[in-house]
Amino acid sequence: MTTTTAELPVSAGLPVAHEARRGWWRQLGIDTGYVLLAFPLSLLAFVLVVTGGAVGLGLTVVWIGLPVAVGTLLAARGFATAERSWLPAVLRTPVTRPVYRRPGPDAGRMRRLLAPMREPQYWMDALHAVLRLFVAVPAFVVTVVWWAITLAGLTSVTWDWSIPYDESGQPDNYTLPELIGMADTSINRVLLYTAIGVLFALTLPVVVRGCALAQAQLGRGLLSSRAATQAEIGRLSEGRDAAVAAEAVALRRLERDIHDGPQQRLVRLSMDLHRARRMVDSDPDGARATLEEAAAQTRETLEELRALSRGIAPPVLADRGLAAALAALAARSPVPVELAVALPPGQRLTPAVENSAYFLVSEALANVAKHSEATVSRVTVVCEDDRLRVVVEDDGRGGAVLAPGHGLAGLTDRLRAVDGVLTVDSPRGGPTRLIGELPCR
Structure with a gap:
């Protein structure tokens, strides 16, 4: 037996750093776009689902509310589908998409109409549409503020000169340098604003990433966890069925091999031993030859049994x-x-x-x-x-x-x-x- 080991080649530091920078910028762009786009979508989803749910519940007594409620659930599913399309890029992991059950081809109109109301995932989509707004609003505010301060601070040297600062000495009109005890000069303002911009720029990826993950984790919990659990149950069920099928096939094969090999040899061995016992007095030489054949049959049977046992699980394993x-x-x-x-x-x-x-x-x-x-x-x-x-x-x-x-x-x-x-x-x-x-x- 020969044992081999393999080592993965390590690329030079410069290309690796370049790829890391490109991935960092790309993830920051994805997270920012996700947070900014999530705010109007979550606001629209909240209004539609809350309004549609209230109207549908209020008009249920006159049956008009049922189509409204079903339409609300379908709208929630649409928003949930849009959210799931973002989640893999934000979470950097695949997201399991649920399978919405459909009524059978022989189902009546009423059953088809009420099918979404019997599917739990539709209600989880609606719950996500309601709860998402409470995460999307603070995430949107924090992201916009961080980007605004970062861009304003880093570019302060380009716009500070254009702002007409009040030099009348009014007690209620202070610039930021004056509030922290610095002289109110153009250089001090630019240096201070640039330092603040650098600080916010360094923390920008972490802050935006946290805002994006807060929303994405809520989406994964409500929009994908149930589907992932069902997929895992299905996979385990398939594995169990495969194990049962494999064991059944192995058992049938073992039974066939034993019947065609060792069992036949044992039957012949039994017949040879009985014949040798009958011949031991009348034909000792013939009995001796028969016993030698029986011994050969015994060795061959043992070899076949060893081969069969190795196919199951050898002791050395x-x-x-x-x-x-x-x-x-x-x-x-x-x-x-x-x-x-x-x-x-x-x-x-x-x-x-x-x-x-x-x-x-x-x-x-x-x-x-x-x-x-x-x-x-x-x-x-x-x-x-x-x-x-x-x-x-x-x-x-x-x-x-x-x-x-x-x-x-x-x-x-x-x-x-x-x-x-x-x-x-x-x-x-x-x-x-x-x-x-x-x-x-």
């Missing part, structure tokens, strides 16, 4: 870890294997992840030996960014497909059960490349 188990697996492969495992010394993954990674390599190498006509295969295992990446390549004829009913479908289900994914790249004529990604936990 539990005792010494994934690297040692893959080394033993590569040594038994009829096709030469180049193995590279880059895992920190002594690191052990969870049993489910180790078993899935071992099963992936085991099945892939078995397919290489049976179908690929390859002369060499390569197995690479590395853990990067909390993801275990397992790559199995060969120089065979290719043509492997990831389709239901094929052997690779079982690998896909097994990896999905541990929050992993399988990618197959196998054009006709080769080569074949299987990439499995699993969590390093």
